[in-house]
Amino acid sequence: MPCDGCFALMAAGEQRWLNADLFPTKWSFIVFVSYMVLFINQGILVTATQDAKNRYNYNTVTVVLLTECLKLVISTSVYLKDNYIFIHSFLSSDGERDVQKHERYVLNWSIGDRTVLLLYFVPSLLYCLYNNLTFVNLAAFDPTTYFLLLQFRVVVTGVIFQILFAKKLSVKQWMSLVLLTVGCVIKQLHTTANNNADNNNNVGSVFSFNLILILLQVFCSCFAGVYNEYLLKDAGADVHIMMQNVFMYCDSIVCNVGVLAFNGQLSTAFTGEAIKSLAQFKVVLIVFNSAGIGIATSLFLKNLNSILKTFASALELMFTAVLCWIIFGIAVDANTVAAIAIVSYATYLYSQNPVVNLAKNLSRDDDKEKEKAALTDGKLAQNV
Secondary structure, three states: OOOOOEEEEEEOOOOEEOOOOOOOOOOOOOOOHHHHHHHHHHHHHHHOOOOOOOOHHHHHHHHHHHHHHHHHHHHHHHHHOOOHHHHHHHOOOHHHHHHHHHHHHHHHHHHHOHHHHHHHHHHHHHHHHHHHHHHHHHHOOOOOHHHHHOOOOOHHHHHHHHHHOOOOOOHHHHHHHHHHHHHHHHHOOOOOOHHHHHOOHHHOOOOHHHHHHHHHHHHHHHHHHHHHHHHHHHHHHOOHHHHHHHHHHHHHHHHHHHHHHOOOHHHOOOOHHHHHOOOOHHHHHHHHHHHHHHHHHHHHHHHOOOOHHHHHHHHHHHHHHHHHHHHHOOOHHHHHHHHHHHHHHHHHHHHHOOOOOHHHHHHHHHHHHHHHHHHHHHHHHHHH
């Protein structure tokens, strides 16, 4: 469907979207924008907390674990609110018994969906592995080479999406993904001779064991994202999205604690000095913004899809470059300008033929609506 814009219009007394395939509802468009805004905020906030030598004066391990705990608290609170547990407990004449009854209901419900809980260990473990491989690969490659190789996430996401959801992407969709990859690669290219001279671990060291590790990191990122979408829309489609988030963050905390304990870093995460270092306004903002990113990502994958998520990430990269130029005075070079043009065209091209991947329960509802409409049309035809 041609995309002449993504704004609402009034037609025949009701509100419609010009491209229902790209953004089915206004809510999905809000989720898309919120996802980008939160990620842009994150890049700016993290940059703002660095010192002159690009180091952090707080314990990043503690920030990661605290963020996971906050996401778990938020998801649990929203789920309990949606199920009226707090309301029942306060309005009941026998509050304690009522709370116990609802606690048993939540526990039994969770046990009944223990398969989904266990399945969430897959993306949780992959995300955990991805985060750890980041440090390993940045030690082996210079930042330019590292980020260049990571751009293949776009194409790999398309391949994994086709396999997991058994959906074949069109030629135009693949063309937009390839252009998006090219734009991201150009964004990361630095043509100055100084960069090449200063980096010892450059492209010449790519053909080594570290190449396998960075390809593994790319796979972890892509498969975790698409598999998370699969759980939200297929295997766990009938499970409340916030309960799925609870599963995700519980598993994620277990995985992160396990990896930190294995690496001997767990003891440094909760020392008095580490906790005291978090008492900074910008660090607190990072924790809350990171938690918002986690919730927004699940809403994004539930309402939209992994393919559109790659476009959101690319656009976020471009907006971040411009905003960092405005806020921090970081120069926008010719590569960035060219990348913005290519990514913009790739996004426009994709909007002409976007991927549609509804959740299983929503697909059933659509089928029922179509059957109902067909029956109504049949009855009207008979009456005529």
